[in-house]
Amino acid sequence: AQKITQTQPGMFVQEKEAVTLDCTYDTSDQSYGLFWYKQPSSGEMIFLIYQGSYDEQNATEGRYSLNFQKARKSANLVISASQLGDSAMYFCAMRVSGEAAGNNRKLIWGLGTSLAVNP
Amino acid sequence: ETGVTQTPRHLVMGMTNKKSLKCEQHLGHNAMYWYKQSAKKPLELMFVYSLEERVENNSVPSRFSPECPNSSHLFLHLHTLQPEDSALYLCASSQYGDRGHAEAFFGQGTRLTVV
Numbered sequence: 001a002q003k004i005t006q007t008q009p010g011m012f013v014q015e016k017e018a019v020t021l022d023c024t025y026d027t028s029d030q031s032y033g034l035f036w037y038k039q040p041s042s043g044e045m046i047f048l049i050y051q052g053s054y055d056e057q058n059a060t061e062g063r064y065s066l067n068f069q070k071a072r073k074s075a076n077l078v079i080s081a082s083q084l085g086d087s088a089m090y091f092c093a094m095r096v097s098g099e100a101a102g103n104n105r106k107l108i109w110g111l112g113t114s115l116a117v118n119p
Numbered sequence: 120e121t122g123v124t125q126t127p128r129h130l131v132m133g134m135t136n137k138k139s140l141k142c143e144q145h146l147g148h149n150a151m152y153w154y155k156q157s158a159k160k161p162l163e164l165m166f167v168y169s170l171e172e173r174v175e176n177n178s179v180p181s182r183f184s185p186e187c188p189n190s191s192h193l194f195l196h197l198h199t200l201q202p203e204d205s206a207l208y209l210c211a212s213s214q215y216g217d218r219g220h221a222e223a224f225f226g227q228g229t230r231l232t233v234v
Contacts, residue, residue: 035222043207043209046225110161111160
């Protein structure tokens with residue numbers, strides 16, 4: 001079964017500290033992609049970072065980095081130097097390869113982690 | 120101007136009403152999506168349109184009827200909804216079949232309450 005698990009319903013972090021949000025996945029596909037999205041209280045899902053299953057290096061985007069451990073099937077998001085504006089829900093999602101080439105539309109989502117950054 | 124715009128932001132409707140949600144994307148993408156986000160459930164993909172053709176319908180009840188008149192606009196027509204349909208409805212767009220990952224860009228959603 002294809003599944004995303006986020007085991008932390010809620011997390012707290014002190015401003016300027018780093019925080020790791022956990023994500024584990026389950027798939028039998030060899031080719032897949034992992035995404036992290038941020039959803040502030042306004043509702044919009046904001047794309048943060050992507051890791052492909054064949055990427056050899058961990059993805060980084062500014063203060064966001066993805067700790068990709070393929071053997072453990074984990075794709076944890078690390079946010080460095082937390083800011084008050086980072087308080088939001090964070091979702092991990094997995095793109096699974098479809099039946100046809102270029103079928104990159106289907107995402108499996110986790111339940112999310114609510115992050116609160118304390119001043 | 121945001122890339123994906125949804126209107127209205129909030130909607131309260133009775134079970135016998137008919138209403139429509141609107142989504143517009145300004146990103147030149149060729150695929151658009153409707154998602155339903157309910158509390159304590161993973162995001163649910165409802166419909167996918169690629170090049171204005173519906174390519175996926177994930178067993179959504181017929182009281183939800185999508186319409187995609189062109190690649191920039193997507194509607195979700197609602198009629199005789201149930202209270203359990205109350206949720207945040209998110210529209211997204213992406214470039215289908217292009218790059219390896221082609222992340223989806225989302226609108227801010229419509230918070231729907233069925234009374």
